[in-house]
Amino acid sequence: MNKLIKILTLLVFGLSIFSCKTAKDIDFDKIQLADKQATKETKILYQRIQDIAKEGIAFGHEDATAYGVNWKDDGKKMNSDVKKITGKFPAVHGFDLGHIELGRSTNLDTVSFDLMRRHIKKINRKGGVITMSWHLDNPVTGGDSWDTATAVSQILKNGGEREKFELWIKQLSNFFKSLKDEKGNYIPVVFRPYHEMNGSWFWWGEGIVSNEDYKNLWRETIALLQENQVHNLLYAYSPNTVGSIEEFNKYYPGDEFVDVLGIDIYNHSGDEAFTESLKQNLEILKNKATASNKPYALTESGNNKFGMNAEWWTEALYPGIKDSGIAWVLVWRNARPDHYFASYKGDVAEEDFKAFEALEEILFLKEISKINY
Numbered sequence: 001m002n003k004l005i006k007i008l009t010l011l012v013f014g015l016s017i018f019s020c021k022t023a024k025d026i027d028f029d030k031i032q033l034a035d036k037q038a039t040k041e042t043k044i045l046y047q048r049i050q051d052i053a054k055e056g057i058a059f060g061h062e063d064a065t066a067y068g069v070n071w072k073d074d075g076k077k078m079n080s081d082v083k084k085i086t087g088k089f090p091a092v093h094g095f096d097l098g099h100i101e102l103g104r105s106t107n108l109d110t111v112s113f114d115l116m117r118r119h120i121k122k123i124n125r126k127g128g129v130i131t132m133s134w135h136l137d138n139p140v141t142g143g144d145s146w147d148t149a150t151a152v153s154q155i156l157k158n159g160g161e162r163e164k165f166e167l168w169i170k171q172l173s174n175f176f177k178s179l180k181d182e183k184g185n186y187i188p189v190v191f192r193p194y195h196e197m198n199g200s201w202f203w204w205g206e207g208i209v210s211n212e213d214y215k216n217l218w219r220e221t222i223a224l225l226q227e228n229q230v231h232n233l234l235y236a237y238s239p240n241t242v243g244s245i246e247e248f249n250k251y252y253p254g255d256e257f258v259d260v261l262g263i264d265i266y267n268h269s270g271d272e273a274f275t276e277s278l279k280q281n282l283e284i285l286k287n288k289a290t291a292s293n294k295p296y297a298l299t300e301s302g303n304n305k306f307g308m309n310a311e312w313w314t315e316a317l318y319p320g321i322k323d324s325g326i327a328w329v330l331v332w333r334n335a336r337p338d339h340y341f342a343s344y345k346g347d348v349a350e351e352d353f354k355a356f357e358a359l360e361e362i363l364f365l366k367e368i369s370k371i372n373y
């Protein structure tokens, strides 16, 4: 009997070694990214994102470990609203860099950049995926991202505020270069700047910037980051809900400047309309991604009105994303009881969120950490 257990243990151990992939399995030269000098770790992240999409859909949450409804990180053990109810951390962790450009120590939502850095290191070590957006201020007026005074033409090459913009990108670059793992390698991040450009609420949005200026802003931003020796980024382009592939393409800077395709879709008009909108938009996204040969994700989603349906996760979100081929779905931040997007202890949808977590297709940190090299 003892012998049998031994043999079985050896067999299982042997199989697990056999199935464990290593970086040697990746053809690094074949991976062509927006940044031609992207680090090896960045290419591994790109490969992992494609592998994840084949296994299921990773669950992501903005600011998951920084705070939640009625609590804030206390510097002790890392926690998250999602972990409190499921026992698992999200697989994808979103953070926002708004106000890094100003040299501040906290972002626009009062999350300290030091805390962000510390958590990013921990999450990276555990095998999580990091994605960062940037709600940067209006560089001309000093107002916030939602100040829609014209600004893009002034920060492009030869523009009146160019110098200031280059300094802003320097601050941004310094943050990215401060992300290092215990071996001293730069931690790779999916960077998602100037998002929801087809909406008219940000200064880089529809009706405020021309599509050509937007594309140049994107390309020039990448060029500046590279000049500053930032090579640990995958670049994600993500409009808000679109009606067609043409709308998706309107501000698209070109395949050679983008690594991951995304889309932001919120529940605004009821569950049925939401599920339908997810299906239609993710089909458009899939077609675009197939043509461009890139991975794709639901880069922002959520329902701010949980009171409407305690089964929102399995009845509205899941039917809209299942089998869509997205690598992840990221829900927005849990700021306070009237502005939260992931479930939390005591929330009406708590039980349903657990059922969502238990779905085979939905992956949390534990699951994606195994999809690694």
Ligand code: BMA
Binding pocket: 096, 108, 109, 135, 332, 333, 335
């Ligand atoms: C928005 C809201 C704001 C926040 C911003 C950036 O959707 O959550 O309160 O400042 O995202 O995180």
